[in-house]
Amino acid sequence: MSLRLPLPRGRFLELEPFAVMGIVNATPDSFYAPSRHRALEARDEALAMEASGAAIVDIGGESTRPGSDYVGLEEELERVVPVVEAIRKLSDLPISVDTRKSEVARAALDAGADVINDVSALMHDPEMARLAAQRGVPVVLMHMLGDPKTMQAAPSYVDCPAEVRAFLLSAAGRAQAAGIARDRVLLDPGIGFGKRLEDNLALIARLDELAALGYPMVVGLSRKAFVGAITARPPEGRLSGSIAAALAAHARGARMFRVHDVAETRDALAVFVAIANAAGNAGDESCGDSAPSNGLGLR
Numbered sequence: 001m002s003l004r005l006p007l008p009r010g011r012f013l014e015l016e017p018f019a020v021m022g023i024v025n026a027t028p029d030s031f032y033a034p035s036r037h038r039a040l041e042a043r044d045e046a047l048a049m050e051a052s053g054a055a056i057v058d059i060g061g062e063s064t065r066p067g068s069d070y071v072g073l074e075e076e077l078e079r080v081v082p083v084v085e086a087i088r089k090l091s092d093l094p095i096s097v098d099t100r101k102s103e104v105a106r107a108a109l110d111a112g113a114d115v116i117n118d119v120s121a122l123m124h125d126p127e128m129a130r131l132a133a134q135r136g137v138p139v140v141l142m143h144m145l146g147d148p149k150t151m152q153a154a155p156s157y158v159d160c161p162a163e164v165r166a167f168l169l170s171a172a173g174r175a176q177a178a179g180i181a182r183d184r185v186l187l188d189p190g191i192g193f194g195k196r197l198e199d200n201l202a203l204i205a206r207l208d209e210l211a212a213l214g215y216p217m218v219v220g221l222s223r224k225a226f227v228g229a230i231t232a233r234p235p236e237g238r239l240s241g242s243i244a245a246a247l248a249a250h251a252r253g254a255r256m257f258r259v260h261d262v263a264e265t266r267d268a269l270a271v272f273v274a275i276a277n278a279a280g281n282a283g284d285e286s287c288g289d290s291a292p293s294n295g296l297g298l299r
């Protein structure tokens, strides 16, 4: 199966069997310290991620961890745009810009970015939807309860997955009403954004209900607090738990994985998909060296 996300300049991003999105934070305060970079270091990290198998990198200049402070426009522009420019000088790697501000998204697109990742699902800045529509770029629409400063104060839901599903469905509708093509809309449940442990677990467990909406599903699970809550480990010790969550999410329909650890996540997903394909093909493939393709060009 092929699921191709159209990108600017006639390029595509293949989402089957999965796409790994490498996290590059041009910030001084992101929750996972090794993901914090200054401009040229951020460029080198992005290129290293490309070499490790990232299908796309996500450049962000504002931490949205719980309790984080709002970053002003000038500061965010200064953090993000030089990184996009520097990557684009050396590589055609797809680039997404993680921002809630249309001015930052516009400048990043002008510098060669391809996708807008808006954790406010186009609600923070009314210009964002117009910009995405005008430029014809894909948008990631994420669910968040409240804003980063206060979202973990006392989140509560009656049925978190159902409420997130309804929110994302209406966000996708608003995007299309603003002129963004349906095949350029991706949805993300916003793991950790105004959610308790049980909400995050229910969202992953019931991701198939969100995938059933028919839009490609993005998930950001990497090293987040819910992994720490289960394993009692700080962000530095959450790789194994993050990979376990990624595999569970893939099994339920997620196809883009926003991660700090590109090679490790890619390898785990590749093996997981190969086994899933072998199970799917059991009975119509003989044993021996005729292993089914896993969609990665590997046998």
Ligand code: HH2
Pocket (backbone or CB within 6 Å): 023, 025, 027, 029, 030, 031, 032, 035, 060, 062, 063, 064, 065, 098, 117, 118, 119, 140, 142, 188, 190, 191, 218, 219, 220, 221, 258
């Ligand atoms: N999570 C973070 C930031 N952006 N975007 C999407 N679409 N989905 C996510 O889950 C998501 C996101 C938070 O992670 P990180 O960038 O590593 O941390 P920080 O916000 O502290 O920079």
